[in-house]
Amino acid sequence: MAPISIPTSSRLPSSLRLEATNPIVSKTLSRLSRPSLISIVLDWLDENNQALSAPYLVDTDEEDYPEDGLYPPASSVGELREIYSDLQARKGSKREVVDRIIEGDWRDGLSLYQLAMVDLQYLYDHPTSQKWSAYRIVPLRTPSSSTEAEAHPKVNKESLTVPRFHPSTFLQQLQAQVLPDVKAHYNFDRHKSLPILILRIFILDSPYNTDLAATRHGGDRISANSDSSRTVYIAFPDASPHIFISKSQTVGPAASGESKSLRSLIVEGIPKALSRPRERYTLKSTSLSTRNLTELIHRRGSGRTNAAGGGWSVYADPKKKVSPLNTVLPTPPASEGDDGVGTGAKEVEFSRKRAVSPATEREERAAKRAKRVAQARFGDTAKVDDGKGVERVDIVIEDPFRMETRRETAPDHGNLTFPRSSDGEGSDGERDRPRESRAGRRSNVQEILNQERDEDDIDQEVEVPEGRWRPNVRLTFHGTHVFAGIRQLVEQGVIDGERMPGWMTGEEGVTIGAVRHGRIRGHKGSGI
Amino acid sequence: MPAESFSEPSALDDEITSLKRRAKQLRADIKTHVSTLASAYAPEDQEDVPTGLLDVISQQQAHVQESLWRIGAGVTAFRAKDPDPRAVDGGAILGIRLEIMRSGRFLQPYVVLLNRPYGAKGGSEADEYVAKTYLRVHRHTVPNCIPLGGLAARYLPPPTVTATGDEDAPAKRKIQDLTLFVKELRQRLVAYHNRLGAVADMRKAAGLGGDEKKRKRKRNEDTTTREPPQEPSEEDESQEDGINDSGPPRIVEISLADAEAQQIKIDWNNGDVCRLVIDTGGKVEKCVMYGAQGRDMPAAREFLQRITRVEGLPESIRRKRGLEPA
Numbered sequence: 074m075a076p077i078s079i080p081t082s083s084r085l086p087s088s089l090r091l092e093a094t095n096p097i098v099s100k101t102l103s104r105l106s107r108p109s110l111i112s113i114v115l116d117w118l119d120e121n122n123q124a125l126s127a128p129y130l131v132d133t134d135e136e137d138y139p140e141d142g143l144y145p146p147a148s149s150v151g152e153l154r155e156i157y158s159d160l161q162a163r164k165g166s167k168r169e170v171v172d173r174i175i176e177g178d179w180r181d182g183l184s185l186y187q188l189a190m191v192d193l194q195y196l197y198d199h200p201t202s203q204k205w206s207a208y209r210i211v212p213l214r215t216p217s218s219s220t221e222a223e224a225h226p227k228v229n230k231e232s233l234t235v236p237r238f239h240p241s242t243f244l245q246q247l248q249a250q251v252l253p254d255v256k257a258h259y260n261f262d263r264h265k266s267l268p269i270l271i272l273r274i275f276i277l278d279s280p281y282n283t284d285l286a287a288t289r290h291g292g293d294r295i296s297a298n299s300d301s302s303r304t305v306y307i308a309f310p311d312a313s314p315h316i317f318i319s320k321s322q323t324v325g326p327a328a329s330g331e332s333k334s335l336r337s338l339i340v341e342g343i344p345k346a347l348s349r350p351r352e353r354y355t356l357k358s359t360s361l362s363t364r365n366l367t368e369l370i371h372r373r374g375s376g377r378t379n380a381a382g383g384g385w386s387v388y389a390d391p392k393k394k395v396s397p398l399n400t401v402l403p404t405p406p407a408s409e410g411d412d413g414v415g416t417g418a419k420e421v422e423f424s425r426k427r428a429v430s431p432a433t434e435r436e437e438r439a440a441k442r443a444k445r446v447a448q449a450r451f452g453d454t455a456k457v458d459d460g461k462g463v464e465r466v467d468i469v470i471e472d473p474f475r476m477e478t479r480r481e482t483a484p485d486h487g488n489l490t491f492p493r494s495s496d497g498e499g500s501d502g503e504r505d506r507p508r509e510s511r512a513g514r515r516s517n518v519q520e521i522l523n524q525e526r527d528e529d530d531i532d533q534e535v536e537v538p539e540g541r542w543r544p545n546v547r548l549t550f551h552g553t554h555v556f557a558g559i560r561q562l563v564e565q566g567v568i569d570g571e572r573m574p575g576w577m578t579g580e581e582g583v584t585i586g587a588v589r590h591g592r593i594r595g596h597k598g599s600g601i
Numbered sequence: 602m603p604a605e606s607f608s609e610p611s612a613l614d615d616e617i618t619s620l621k622r623r624a625k626q627l628r629a630d631i632k633t634h635v636s637t638l639a640s641a642y643a644p645e646d647q648e649d650v651p652t653g654l655l656d657v658i659s660q661q662q663a664h665v666q667e668s669l670w671r672i673g674a675g676v677t678a679f680r681a682k683d684p685d686p687r688a689v690d691g692g693a694i695l696g697i698r699l700e701i702m703r704s705g706r707f708l709q710p711y712v713v714l715l716n717r718p719y720g721a722k723g724g725s726e727a728d729e730y731v732a733k734t735y736l737r738v739h740r741h742t743v744p745n746c747i748p749l750g751g752l753a754a755r756y757l758p759p760p761t762v763t764a765t766g767d768e769d770a771p772a773k774r775k776i777q778d779l780t781l782f783v784k785e786l787r788q789r790l791v792a793y794h795n796r797l798g799a800v801a802d803m804r805k806a807a808g809l810g811g812d813e814k815k816r817k818r819k820r821n822e823d824t825t826t827r828e829p830p831q832e833p834s835e836e837d838e839s840q841e842d843g844i845n846d847s848g849p850p851r852i853v854e855i856s857l858a859d860a861e862a863q864q865i866k867i868d869w870n871n872g873d874v875c876r877l878v879i880d881t882g883g884k885v886e887k888c889v890m891y892g893a894q895g896r897d898m899p900a901a902r903e904f905l906q907r908i909t910r911v912e913g914l915p916e917s918i919r920r921k922r923g924l925e926p927a
Contacts, residue, residue, distance in 0.1 A: 230754040235746055237859045312860035313745045375860065377711070377742035384684055388712040389742040396707045397671035397700070401636045402664050450684050575685030580740075591687025596718075599738050601750040 084248050085258040085277065087189075088125050090182035093175045098183050101191050102174060107167040109194050111160055114174065117187060118154045125186040128153055128178040144177025153178060189260035189273050192304060197265055201464075203306055203319040206362035207373045210236040210314045210344070213353040226353060236314045236347060236354055240270065243346050250342030254278070257339065267370055268311040274339055276303040305339055308366070312375035316343065316356065317366070360583040360597060361463075368461040372582040380600030383580025386452040439566060446570030447563040450578050455556040462554025463584050468576065470548070471589045473541035555579070640665045671710075675700050676783055681714060683739070689718040690732070694739060699787050701794050711790055713741040713749075715779075719760050735760045735777055746860035747789050756782035792881055795911060796862040800855060802915035803865075807852040852918070865914075875901075883911040 091098055102110065117126035130153075131146040147153045160170060179187075196202060214229035244259055251257060258275040306319035318340060347354045361372060371378050377389040387393050395403045454461075552558050556579035563570040568577075574591050575581070581598040588594065639661035650658075670677050676699050683692035695715045701708040716739040720731030736757055743749045758775040850869040858864040858876070867875040871893070878887040888905050890897040908917050 231751050233748040233751040235748055235859075235861050314860070315745070375745055377709075377744055379745060380738075381712075381740050381742045385714070385740045388714075388740075391709055394709040397668040398707060400640060400665060400668065401632050402661055571684075572686050574687050575683070592685070592689075596737065596739075598740060600741065601738055601753055 084244075085185060085256045085275075087186035087258065087260070088184050089258070090184050091188065092182045093180050095182075098188070099171065099175060101188055101195075102171045102183075103167065104195050105167075105191060106198065107165070107170055108161070109198055110167065110170050110174075110191075111157055113190055113194050114157050114170070115154060115161070116190065118150050118157065120150075122186075123150065125184050126179075129180050144173055147178065185258040185275060186260065189258065189262075189275065192275075193260070193262050193271065193273060196271070196306070200366060201364040204362060204364050205306075205308065205317040205319055205366065205369055207359045207369055208316050208318060208356040209359050209373075210238075210316060210347060210354050211357045212236065213348075213355055215351055215353070226355070228355065228357070234352070238309055238347065240272075240309075244272075246346035246348075247339070247342050250345050251338060255338060264308075264366075267366055268374065269317075269366065269370065270309045270311070272307040272309070274305040274307065276305070276339065278303075307343065308369075310370055310374045313373060315359070315373040317369055317373075318343070320362065360585045362584055363463040363465075365460070365462055365464070368463055371461050379582070380598060382582050382598060383454055383575070383578035384450050384452045385580060386454050390453060443566040443570060444564050447560050450563065450570050450573065451556070451560045455554070455560040455579055457554060457557045457561070459557075462552075462557060463579075464551065464553060464555065465584060466548075466550040466555050466579075467585045468548040468550075468593075469587045470546040471543065471587050471594070472591065473543045636661055671698065671700055671707075676787055683716065689716055693717065695736065697783055699783075699790055701790060703794055703798055708794070711741070711743050713743065713783075713786070714739045715757075731760045731774075736779060743786070743790070746862070747786070747793060749786065752782055752786055752789075756785070789881065792883055793862060795883060796879055797857075799911045799914050800857060800862065800865055803867075803918050804855050806915045806918040807855060809852070809855060873897075875904075877914075879911050885909055885911065885914070 105113070116122060118128065128150065129146050130150070131148060147156065160173075174183075212229045212232040212234055213226040214232075216224075216226065240261055244261075247259075248257075256277045258277070260273045260275075262271050262273065264271055304319075308317040308319075310317070344355045359373060361369065363369060370376075372382070373379060378386060381389040550558070556577075559568065559573075559577050559579075562568045563573065574588070576586065576588060576593045581593045582600075583593060583597045586593040586595075586597060635657070639658045642658060667677070667679075676697065679696040679698060681694040681696045683689075683694050685692065693716065697713045697715070699711045699713070701711065715736040717732060717735060718737050719735040720728045720733075737759070738749065738753045738757065741749060757777045757779065760774050760777075850871045850873060852867060853870045854866075854868040856866050856868075858866045863879050863881075865877040865879070867877070869875075873893070874891045876887075876889045877885060880886045885905065885908055888901045890901045890904070892900070904917075908914060
């Protein structure tokens, strides 16, 4: 322990050790699987990591080294490496390894660096363990006068600067934004397979940046529950002015409050840390939040696919590239026996065709057509196995009820209960409904959308004429890969692919949106 | 006997695969021949020719013409249809295709798709005009490092009526300029690819081939604040693949430091660093060199005098095998 602990505003050093008895330590360690844990321990024992993750060693030459029964301390790193390699080779429980770490080889405690490694390994092992929201870094207008400077800064839409991000400068700035009574540990890591840089921020509520920070009398009352809420991940995709921030995992209001405000302190500091003199930025929500990082990279990454979702993906698909120097038609006329499999299938179909009844034939044709329609609407996106799925999509329909259809089809749809009222009463209902629903579970959806409405000044002018009944319809799609599911329904002919609105193909790239005039409000898919 | 029974099916398998390969090639040949014939053949008497063939010929000729425009003009427009039944303007889409050429090859073109969401048809005259002429970027494949949003806001503003300042003057509608928009966008795309190309050439000239992805990863690790123990390993690596302190300094890495490829970072094995900034026009704007004694101003100045454009960068490395800052 450092001789004096004075409150400072610097960050927590990576070498700071949390006591091994700390509940966070055991909880973090036991989240990992046994193989990952052992491979991480072997990483700790690497020569290069000794400064930050040195194990508890004892010099065997000394006469009176303490002899423990269960986990006798090793004398060298090499010896420990052998022990853990042995553990790796044979089977056993995870508990065994965790106990060995906590009570044996790292009884002095684990450094924050080690904890960060474990946490990040957990993130790689369970890529869907965090829910990420994508934000766009947008430049703000540089105020030209002092009065303008005091007003709320406006987004500079005409700016041609692409925000740059420099990790170490960013960290320095972020640290400057964080108040001195909160201490954070920062750890950058390169994602193993995706082009992103992950920053893990671990927050301790303490004014000290020495060992005292992690102890009870040092200020922070660490409990195992608050662990997840005090860790914030920020992911920076390569060559893309976007930023992904992990959402707080706490469920229920109990753990929120204090830890939430710590987190929001950090999050609020991000745009300020990205800014430079005469170059200010702010974060703008892009209405996309998912657990799937691949999807985020696909939609908000550096490639061509950002604003060409759904059927538009043909323009971004490198396989569909047609060089102007190639004279062969992109869709050449089918010649006989285009490929072996095709002819086989054709023959089978041909021979079967004679046998089947006209009804079956019609069905087959319809199924084929549905497949083709799905291909046209979705392109090569939204395949079940493409690994780019969102797990939840919230849609609010803001279109007024179509009265003309009601008049035509009202007798058929007896189960549709809507007030057969005059327009005046209808608008009353419209005013009441949002208020009712605000108490519901999905109230934050409405909140986010309201917030967005304020931002979207373009859409302000398009107002639905008053006096028409607007039912309050919300749709929530849930699943492992929502749009792949919709695609399958189209392919099966459950959804009419030709009449299906465009947002159902996922081409807008949002997971929360309001639909007006049959389209997601705010031109979300254009990427601007 | 058993040897034969084993070898015979495998020989047949080999034959089947080779025949399949040949069939595939022949089919490709047919396609080429068909396209050659169809583009050359102009039937004089259309009645003699079956309609299917006429279709092929007309399609082929349209394709050839399109290709010709794409080769010659660089920017071509096309019409597309939005499959969304609720799409604005009946799903009419104006597509703009921007070709990028690099070392004798056409890269995949960038596409910007525009629609007309403003105004209302059948409204007043002004409304009709707005509906007909005002475009908006609907979808595009332009990467993030090109500020398409900013360009669109400048050249394709929404038709909002803005007050001109004094009360009496009629309010003015913002005017869109598609030509300027496309012109600037193309310029930026081409410049971006030229910069990328120059960096690739520099790497080649410095003998830095290899796995681009691996380099990229390493580069990002370099720029991040790594934990102290990581540092020695980096040095070890550079010493391993570099000649140790003997001999002239050698470039070990040339990398991009930003999304727009405007900042280039060059590392030598003796720890010297050079940072170049290239402006959007391709001019070398700034050059900073750091040697063992700190910032090396004369070397940077000398370099800036020698090399003024991005095209000269690969040549400078090829000639000197390392810009020799110190």
